Amino acid sequence: MDTPRHNDRYLTLPDLEGRIRAGEIDTVIVAFTDMQGRLQGKRLHAAYFLDHVVDDGTEGCNYLLTVDVDMNTVAGYEMTSWEKGYGDMEFVLDFDTIRVLGHLPGTAMIQCDLVWMDHRPVEQSPRRILTKQLERAAAGGYRALAGTELEFIVFDDTYEQAWSRDYRGLTPANQYNVDYSIVGTTRVEPLLRDIRNTMYAAGMDVESAKGECNPGQHEIGFLYADALVTADNHAVYKTAAKEIAAGHGKSLTFMAKYNDLEGSSCHIHLSLRGDDGSLVFWDDERGERSPLYDQFVAGVLATMRDFTLLYAPNINSYKRFADGSFAPTTIGWGLDNRTCAVRLVGRGKGARMENRVPGGDVNPYLSMAAMLAGGLHGIENGLELESETTGNAYTSGKPTVPTTLQEARDAFAGSEVARKALGDDVVDHYARMAEVELEAYNAAVTDWELRRGFERM
Structure with missing residues (x-):
């Protein structure tokens, strides 16, 4: 097939690990796309990423899929609210998406899917909607x-x-x-x-x-x-x-x-x-x-x-x-x-x-x-x-x-x-x-x- 999933300019996880240990990468952005089409997530120190996040993952507040463009919490969403406590959702790292961001010194990015803490998919996540x-x-x-x-x-x-x-x-x-x-x-x-x-x-x-x-x-x-x-x-x-x-x-x-x-x-x-x-x-x-x-x-x-x-x-x-x-x-x-x-x-x-x-x-x-x-x-x-x-x-x-x-x-x-x-x-x-x-x-x-x-x- 003439359209491979990715090319050799993406990094594999071993590639990323090697660059981190060589001191070339010191920051790993993990990000998902929100309702408005924006990347949201965290900048992780590279050593912490290797020692903890690769195996154990990371989390973020589930309000991130229920806010307006100004990041205001608003009522009327079924998936979360003040009454439900605005708990966490898990960022599931897609290791097929590892890339270097050359305009940001020492930085790589990984894009994520979202699941609830019991590992059920967050159906309202844009990436999940397309995947289905x-x-x-x-x-x-x-x-x-x-x-x-x-x-x-x-x-x-x-x-x-x-x-x-x-x-x-x-x-x-x-x-x-x-x-x-x-x-x-x-x-x-x-x-x-x-x-x-x-x-x-x-x-x-x-x-x-x-x-x-x-x-x-x-x-x-x-x-x-x-x-x-x-x-x-x-x-x-x-x-x-x-x-x-x-x-x-x-x-x-x-x-x-x-x-x-x-x-x-x-x-x-x-x-x-x-x-x-x-x-x-x-x-x-x-x-x-x-x-x-x-x-x-x-x-x-x-x-x-x-x-x-x-x-x-x-x-x-x-x-x-x-x-x-x-x-x-x-x-x-x-x-x-x-x-x-x-x-x-x-x-x-x-x-x-x-x-x-x-x-x-x-x-x-x-x-x-x-x-x-x-x-x-x-x-x-x-x-x-x-x-x-x-x-x-x-x-x-x-x-x-x-x-x-x-x-x-x-x-x-x-x-x-x-x-x-x-x-x-x-x-x-x-x-x-x-x-x-x-x-x-x-x-x-x-x-x-x-x-x-x-x-x-």
Whole structure:
């Protein structure tokens, strides 16, 4: 098979132990990905890691999967609360994910799964949610391959300066549209090069960097891999890119919509192979898509509204969906058509679907789990693929993606497909996450309201 689980730039546990004993590594980060897609965990002294954590593991508070973005504890989650005492959960180290982080001196990282202290999986953990859908695919004889394309905006201000200015009036690293511009990327190349090379050394297969439309907006692309590897890499890259930018005296954001110009997307490419590496999305003899590929895409489209919450998880996500913005507003598919929610590209082993709904703020585990759940629903029920959307999908009159977080939350909470595929505990948990964001937003007085109403209303 041409997509191994990992490459030789990852470390084995004996490799890591050797580097620790040689004094090359003195810090081991153990981290999991939380609801918001952030890495959370601990920095362990390397000697303590070898002497205690390798065999005995480590723990963290279970509130980490029930807090808002500000780390506030909020009510309404079934898995833990003040009444339940906010106990611990165990970090189960995945020793297949050991990597060196070259931008942090003497540091390696290991990503984790989460289990309760009685060793039951924490079903609400994003990595667990994706793993269950991958297991479901494997039971049907399929293996999922995926790639994510994350866009971000770079500013010449530090994160501290951005904070003190309420993230307004910042100076973008480019002053104009640098989409595919070589001179535009050269302006930011010291940062982009550092990110590319650091991520390559950390085990990622880097493809390229290119400019985008919004001033200061860029994208670094990575080669596709097994879906779980891609999600793990995505989470590490997103954190490391911010850290590396800070080291250059700059800041960058993955917000779906920073300003009134183009938003930042995270297009997700996904395909299935047979568990023996065979093509299942393509009929080589006939030179066309296979019926199974069409059924998979039909399932993703049929469940697009059900799972939009997992593609667009924040209030800000929905401001990206605008006509003529290259972010989709209608639910349809097209051949190499960037106005559609689902774009089909490639032939043969390169045949894949691109989901253009997610933004840069997406949690990769949840979004890929949603795509797999929808696609497998299509295969299991033999769904027929609707006619291709040709021309401008924005004016096609087709059904639209949800336009607000509330609408997406309600569609997700009421989805029989989501509850069957993910489980009631997961659906209720992430519906509550959306409610928390809505409650916080509805209680806030924005600068728009102040400017609009302070004197004139």
